[in-house]
Amino acid sequence: MKIPYFKIKLKEEEKAYLLDVLEKGQLSFGKECLKFEKNIAELTKSKAVFVSSATTGLHLVYKALEIGKYDEVLVPSFTFTATVEPLIHLGATPVFVDVISEKYPVIDLKDAEKKLSKKTRALVFMYYAGFIVDMKEYIEFCKENKIYLIEDAAHAFPAERENRYAGTFGIAGVYSFYGNKNLHLGEGGMVLTNDERLYERIKLLRNHGIKDLSVEKKDLVSNYDINFPGFNFRPTELQGALGNILLKRLKEMQEKRKRIYFKIREEIEGKFTFPYDENEPSSYHINPIFTGDEKERKELLRYLREKEIQCSYHYPPVHLFSYIKERYGRIYLDVTEDLSKREVTLPLYPCLEDEEVDYIIEMLKKF
Numbered sequence: 001m002k003i004p005y006f007k008i009k010l011k012e013e014e015k016a017y018l019l020d021v022l023e024k025g026q027l028s029f030g031k032e033c034l035k036f037e038k039n040i041a042e043l044t045k046s047k048a049v050f051v052s053s054a055t056t057g058l059h060l061v062y063k064a065l066e067i068g069k070y071d072e073v074l075v076p077s078f079t080f081t082a083t084v085e086p087l088i089h090l091g092a093t094p095v096f097v098d099v100i101s102e103k104y105p106v107i108d109l110k111d112a113e114k115k116l117s118k119k120t121r122a123l124v125f126m127y128y129a130g131f132i133v134d135m136k137e138y139i140e141f142c143k144e145n146k147i148y149l150i151e152d153a154a155h156a157f158p159a160e161r162e163n164r165y166a167g168t169f170g171i172a173g174v175y176s177f178y179g180n181k182n183l184h185l186g187e188g189g190m191v192l193t194n195d196e197r198l199y200e201r202i203k204l205l206r207n208h209g210i211k212d213l214s215v216e217k218k219d220l221v222s223n224y225d226i227n228f229p230g231f232n233f234r235p236t237e238l239q240g241a242l243g244n245i246l247l248k249r250l251k252e253m254q255e256k257r258k259r260i261y262f263k264i265r266e267e268i269e270g271k272f273t274f275p276y277d278e279n280e281p282s283s284y285h286i287n288p289i290f291t292g293d294e295k296e297r298k299e300l301l302r303y304l305r306e307k308e309i310q311c312s313y314h315y316p317p318v319h320l321f322s323y324i325k326e327r328y329g330r331i332y333l334d335v336t337e338d339l340s341k342r343e344v345t346l347p348l349y350p351c352l353e354d355e356e357v358d359y360i361i362e363m364l365k366k367f
Contacts, residue, residue, distance in 0.1 A: 127159070288346075
């Protein structure tokens with residue numbers, strides 16, 4: 001049995017919906033994008049800006065908050081490089097903070113406090129695997145130190161805790177709709193904020209600094225002005241359309257993800273370690289496990305490859321990438337480095353069949 005790490009199955013009515021959009025001939029940002037933006041805003045009770053990716057979304061947030069040269073931002077290293085890249089492009093300095101433990105692989109405020117300086121402008125909280133921990137201490141930490149709380153919620157749509165969605169606890173949060181995400185549009189992201197000034201600035205930056213998108217203009221030949229240079233970080237109409245049609249079965253897909261996650265966890269926990277407590281709210285985006293040591297991880301990956309179960313890796317530490325070491329020197333984060341040597345990400349997606357889940361469990365038990 002061959003089991004890929006991820007795959008997508010669109011229903012016939014979803015394909016028909018996309019075909020209808022194609023036949024209308026509007027492929028750039030249009031009514032479907034505006035509708036999707038509105039749908040996410042209503043769901044999360046936030047202002048929402050639809051962008052081309054979560055990476056560009058974070059770039060817009062950092063830029064709109066005027067984070068740049070001479071500024072420092074506290075970031076995890078146990079994340080994807082996209083959390084950090086835009087800061088470097090803007091001339092800011094990422095300050096890498098360790099995570100708490102294998103049980104809670106999220107940014108450690110004790111380490112963050114040690115690394116605060118007069119230059120610190122923000123802390124970026126990354127929702128590893130889509131789980132939401134209690135955010136109160138992060139909110140309070142940022143408030144006390146007069147810095148922004150920014151949420152890299154790429155993993156966390158549509159997780160919520162105490163009636164608040166991931167991405168709505170800080171000044172701004174960003175979702176990802178990359179091809180393997182819970183809402184899979186191929187590419188795409190959404191910026192959430194409830195700060196009116198920030199919202200308006202991000203909208204301008206997304207579209208070259210132009211106030212109105214083409215779809216919002218009554219007269220296409222009307223004049224326009226640019227008060228500051230922006231970017232072309234717009235998504236396409238097909239991404240918006242796919243978002244709208246997939247939202248209709250989001251609940252169904254989430255229930256399937258959760259069921260698969262808990263079935264695997266209940267069968268193999270103890271043999272391998274799962275992060276977070278079972279009752280922590282989650283989007284169930286990925287299913288990470290930790291082996292006992294690096295040697296066991298290598299053996300497990302080799303074994304699963306032989307059994308044709310494709311796995312992934314979340315994450316190689318960002319602070320150990322060549323471009324970071326060359327720029328900032330060798331940084332040491334003990335917990336992050338240990339976890340990265342022991343992590344394996346198992347397949348988890350809505351169209352994973354029952355017999356495939358059973359096969360994964362059986363092979364893991366036999367390892």
